[in-house]
Amino acid sequence: MKRSTRAEMVARRWLLLLLSLAAATGVLRVGGQGGAPDKTGFVSIDCGLPEKSSYVDGATKLEFTSDAVFTDAGTNHNVSAEYATASTTADRIFYNLRSFPAGGGAARNCYTLPSVVPGSKYLVRAKFMYGNYDGLNKPPAFDLHLGVNFWQTVTVPSADWLGIAEVIAFVPDESVQVCLVNTGTGTPFISGLELRPLTSSLYQHANATQGLVLLDRRNFGAGGSTAVRYPDDPYDRVWSPWSNPAEWSEISTTDKIQNTIAPLFVVPSVVMQTAVTPRNSSKAIDFSWDVKPNHVYPDPGMFFILYISELELLAGNAVRQFNVTIDGVIWTKGPYKPIYLSTDSLYNAEAYRGIRQYNFSMNAAGSSTLPPIINAAEAFSVISTANVGTDAQDVSAITAIKAKYQVKKNWMGDPCAPKSLAWDGLTCNYAISTPPRITSINMSYCGLSGDISPDFANLKEIKYLDSSHNNLTGSIPNVLSQLPFLTVLDLTGNQLNGSIPSGLLKRIQDGSLNLRYGNNPNLCSNSSSCQPTPKKSKSMLAVYVAVPVVVIGALAALLFFFMRKKKGSFFAWPTKSTEKPQILESGMQPHRQDDNEQSLEQLQNRQFTYKELEVITKNFQLLLGRGGFGLVYDGFLKDGTHVAVKLKSESSNQGFDEFLTEAQTLTKIHHKNLVSLIGYCKDQKYLALVYEHMSEGTLEDKLRGKDSNAGSLTWRQRLRIALESAQGLEYLHKACSPPFVHRDVKTSNILLNAKLEAKIADFGLMKAFKYDGDTHISTARVVGTHGYLAPEYATALQVTEKIDVYSFGVVLLEVITGQPPIVKCPEPTSIIQWARQRLARGSIEGVVDARMRGGHYDINSVWKVADMALKCTAQAPVKRPTISDVVVQLKECLELEEGSTSDDTSGSCYMVGNSIDRNSSYNTYATDVSQGSTTFEMEDNFGTAPTKDTCPDAR
Template sequence: MKKGRGFRKEMILWWCMLLLSLLGTDNKWVRGQFDSNGFISIDCGLSENDSYIDEHTKLSYISDAQFIDTGLNHNISKEYTPSLSRQYLTVRSFNSGARNCYSLKSLVLGSKYLIRATFLYGNYDGLNQFAMFDLYLGVNFWKTVNISDAVTPIIAEVITVAPADYVQVCLANTGGGTPFISSLDLRPLKDTLYLLANSTQSLSLVKRLNAGPTNTTIIRYPDDLHDRLWEPWSNEPYWSELTTTSDVSHILTDQFEAPSIVFQTAATPVNSSVLQFDWAPSPLDKSPSYWWALHFCETQLLGKNQSRWFNITVDGLMWYAEPYSPSYLRADEIFGKYGLQLPYYNVSLVATGNSTLPPLLNAFELFIVLPVANLPTDGGDVSAINAIKEKYQIKKNWVGDPCAPETYIWDGLNCSYTGSPRIIALNLASNGLMGDFPSLFSELKALQSLNLSDNNLTGSIPDALSLLASLTLLDLTGNNLNGTIPDGLLRKSQAGKLTLRVGDNPNLCSNSTACTPNEQKKDNGSIRVIAIIVPVIVVVLLVALALLLCMLKNKKGTGREQYSSFSKAGLKDDLIQLENRQFTYTELAAITNEFTRILGKGGFGTVYHGTLEDGTQVAVKVRSESSSQGTRDFLGEAEILAKVHHKFLVSMIGYCKEESCVALVFEYISRGTLQEHLQGPTGFSAPLTWRQRVRIAKESAQGLEYLHKGCSRPLIHRDVKTNNILLNEKLEAKIADFGLSKAINSDQTHVTTCVVGTAGYFDPEYCMTSQLTEKSDVYSFGIVLLELITGQKALISASGQEAEKTNIVYWVRQRLAKGNIESIVDARMKGEYDANSVWKVTDLALKCTMPLGSQRPMMPEVVAQLKECMESEVTCDINYHSSQNSSIGTTRNGYYTGYSINGDTRS
């Protein structure tokens, strides 16, 4: 009987499990995001409501439809499908919007998570066009994704602490191609793991390597309960493998919990007492600070006369203070942060003199430390604006954080950035809003301006708006509101504390006694509307009259030049006034011969050649609708160029600001960009001589010096590069493209802002701290100097491999280690230069590109040194080799056998 009852219970349990397996898979993802492990596993581009079990990990993957409402689903090309895991067979791409975000919800505030995103192109769009775009974790930069072929998966992984009960993963279009994503995973971690990941910084994975593997399989779940990916790492014939099948124990305070299978294999050098490996920082890495962990476990039971002791050094300097000996079958780690910036990092495990065995290594993890520099928008504001978005089904670019980073602020919003960003202005005029007027808007507690005019809102005005202490403008013109205007709003309006606009709402009354169903109601309503509107009209007319008088007073030239002002969305309603000619679109079409001749293209749009009525040649820069440079930045460039005038800066002639066209008109610089002269096609122009290069450097430096020191408010260019230095017929240099420029007060040392610019020219200190200074331009100018010297690009492809690029700074430093200046000089100069002069400019360039801003010269000093080189090239005799050895801190002698994490095996 006992056996029979037990059998029936087992059968009932079996049937329950069967029903759950048949019915529960989809339902559990409807109820929540997590599987039974607490994992979220998303196959991006998978059809909505579709799901499957991965054949290798046995983890459940679901569609991304419930996590994002933008983008398009695609299948990769069939030619790649047979050899790929299922997660790579579909992608979601984002052809529109500067930023698109996934929202992973129901997290625990302050808890730690591993988030992994994967990208495999697979020619999903049939265009065979690769892409580069940025990845953000919430409001903070995570990683630049660089797709360089169709079949190599790019894996981005970060360990972070949840700043709220949700986290957003955002793909940002930086003008390098259409962003896309293959899969997105989230794995909860214990708070005791990876302690350096906290509320102030995250850890972005560079590599996680399993040394001395017995096969080429990646170790992950279920062997690793946290589903980390451990890549196989061998270096035959220079390393051999040590293995054991015995269980490995962990210490109680282990903050890694690496799986035992990783510790059961190890690498050890062959016929050597040193195990070495190195890596070079990627030019795309925007933080120079690394954190790594070396995993050790002795796999062999040593005899009485055997010992394994070794020192750990980085670039020849002791990194671990004392000799180390791994314990038998016991997992251990040595880890730490390394902030010294080097051209490449060499880690060496060196056997001590009394050790009978060479060193060993079981695994290695390398991370970039990412500061959590940007704060998200205030939580209350986020909840309120998302509720408004949901109620009125607002699309626009309303994805991700509303205010941060400032580059991706939502259309129609202005925010304050003291502490956590707050929404201070909301403009939804003429947005087709329909339905009642809820009190949701009153939840935006810092709101100063609310414009809901020309919609189809109904119902009464919420009295709660009266409680918004900072509200100074409320525009409800042109709706179908009814009832009475709340007394609190009327009192604030009458006291001059609130500009209240309620015209063209025929059923709206100023107080309850006036709301009567007769003709008097209409008359009284009209009187009240007139009472409100007339003073506004009077003020507008007075302002217009003042502007007209100002224009007549300052009118110059032929009469075609005039002051013209226009408001820019998102610029806190300031008016820009430009003393330049304002062109119409029709005029631009005539000037450019219907936009026929293209001079260049960029993220902003296209530059066309044109000719004015008097024969003056011009360049017309037209912003495209898909431009990564917003109207605010584009017109900001116009405002800057209207104020700065210098021989070595490009001059602006005029602008066009129409609904269908935004454009700037510049003086035409006939000889193109400096980049074209240095790296353009053969035959583009005669190679620049050394004297021409020094003069171009001096003139460019003088232009930057003027921006930094000659303006009433110092200007930081933020995008100094050879492509933004133009050459005229006399090969004189002129700095161009001020769309990213930032003005600072003369008493400020820096301004905190989101990091923008061009890869290869980024100031590493600015990237790490988001603190922009004049020294950021100095760093970029140092890169320009190195390009002038070498003829190389800012990012140099290693061994011709486009996927592996080295920053020109590291490239130059490595070659100068032998003291041979000829090894870096542009061969197109055919040796016609003075070596001492080249040494001096090279030394100046390397000073400009020092890691810390405090180590770099100011632009006046740069100008002075370049003038000296122009005056007398033969007086520059700098012993660069010895100075560089002392600055790096160590000298490499001879050869070594080691392994490069970047894939370059040295022997």
């Protein structure tokens, strides 16, 4: 259990109460039994309400409480009297607020809200009305964060503006923090906070790595009605009425609307009971949404959901069918026909970008006798929630230290993340795949009093601890000696007493710790109590060292004499080496090279002139292919070495700097499963790269391209190619320092030589990790290929090694199925979703490439690779294996295949470690088919939910 500040401890008591209620009533029931919907887990806060105050909202009957127990910063205010009136708002929550002036030194101030079930999905809503509470009549602007992730910028346009910020996101921990960040454009404030638990099946666009920020939520045809929320909506979503009497007619029904799309969205029946149609039946229903860019997301991704139900029982030959377009582009796959008294939805599977205003138009189809209809709609922008907070143990320890010493610094929110808001005096380590860890604390001259907190000993990664020049009393705890990485402990200028503990004395003696403890009058009053155990005298040490040295020297001389006499009998004494040392970039470790690459090593780093390239390629006679860098030509060096020459095109996006980065980096990387760069050309305007030639082309061609009819690859060949490709990626991720992320792993970048040995190609897209201002690495643009992009990279530009793992999972599915990453079946579908649907049926035959079905393969190894591929393509990066894990599994699969002696595999069972029933194992994928799609073109992104699988089996 974490120790925390008063606000956090009270919030924790709330959590325990909520957990007890959840256990007693059943966690997160959507509906009560004969009464109002279950509100277990609801947190409703009126910010600025006096401590211990509460009231029941007249409309929702929900109890709102003071925010005093959820934060320990800020000051309470009432809005000016002119704004606390029913003419401005009838919502009592806007009449007071809490502000966070910068005078306290904190750029970030946070609320800590409890979650009922860690790892669940929640709706978090913040409310704002400035109301000229400070008399300055200067509406501010500031940032809002959800934990360590940016949420949105709050820009207040006027004193009477009623602002609502809402996000749907996963909460991985037992609490979530909502933080207001001062950006220098006014004092942050907040009027209200609400937390509402959602079932995990709702809004599947929101996952572990991305959240949905509400742009708009509308109830069409509600006319003069008020907004619909709890208890009509069990999740307390707010559905605002939207009408346009000049253009739209409103229709309604009192019949209950069946929620046939549950559990995807669960729209309240009262919302679906109203709708609009155009007054002129020959016209369309037109509406639009403006995108709201900000400094973090200048081009935010957008999701839209339209909810439709037929409210009229159509008689005779009446038909209602219509098409939906966005900016004139067809959105629906064909004329859409609403279902009578049944909720249906239209939505995009992938985020849209690049448009500032999305104009929707619903037009009657040619055969329709009735105009279009719409009942409700939602619009969301996408934010990344992939950034992770500080290690939980470190957070618990530093929070307890903060509470003990009542630290008055800017210690609010997460200690380390984001990096730009890390706590004063703390230094953190930002690793690639693990949460940040605290490595240094400077609390000197902070007015600390009392004893040294034992919680310091829970900061297991700390290297430097400075608590000097305070008023610390008591003895030095021996538990500090157990900190494995602590190298400096500064306790100078305190009021400590007693002696130095034996554990610290031992660390001092072995040289692993520098302890500074001067100016502590009562410490080490007995001088012997602070002295380490005496070391051996220098004279004895010299004896201990000298004797072995003399003996070893004599033996070496005898050995040298013996070898000179017997020269050549056992091995030759080496002559002076003529091998040049390998020159590496700063920080890059040497790379080992296999014996079969010695000839290529001799050619490494060669710089060619353009005229030499003309000779090598016979004036660029034979074109091998075309890539993002430029055209690739066939060629031969003077010694007969077969090469491929990549000549930079004029239209290439890569400039001079990118070229030099690629050339200088690639000439230093050598591995048997990476295509070797022999040399490069930088001759005036000409830039080119010279690679070893791979005679058998790409894996893509072997699977389904120009070489696919030359004889299909066997399963054993495919397995070996997959393993060798994974080994190449493993080298980039693990052996290079710093590690590299390829960012464009695909079958066309896996090349094969004459022996069908696989090598990873095209490292021009690789970028070394550079620790910028956050816990993860952001890049300026997406570099990669449609169908292979990991969701956190495609939507939020988050780059870790796990995006290569995701892409490689797609490659594995291609190896098994022979299908492309986007399967035409008949509508474009991600191969991940396509495979999940079939594997959920419990049969591997539904996905295996038809050209392998007549061959021999061990069904266990195919199941194992399929399972691994789906794990690699998990939505959450933390759930994906490392590429090293993949290598281990592929080796086991190859062993299974090579050990198979029976042609009859019908009786085989799927095994990973222990024997598992294949059907029960793959039934889990049936509920996860929607997670596979990654990036479709706009016209291919929409359809009704749920979609019935009508695609054909594999070839």
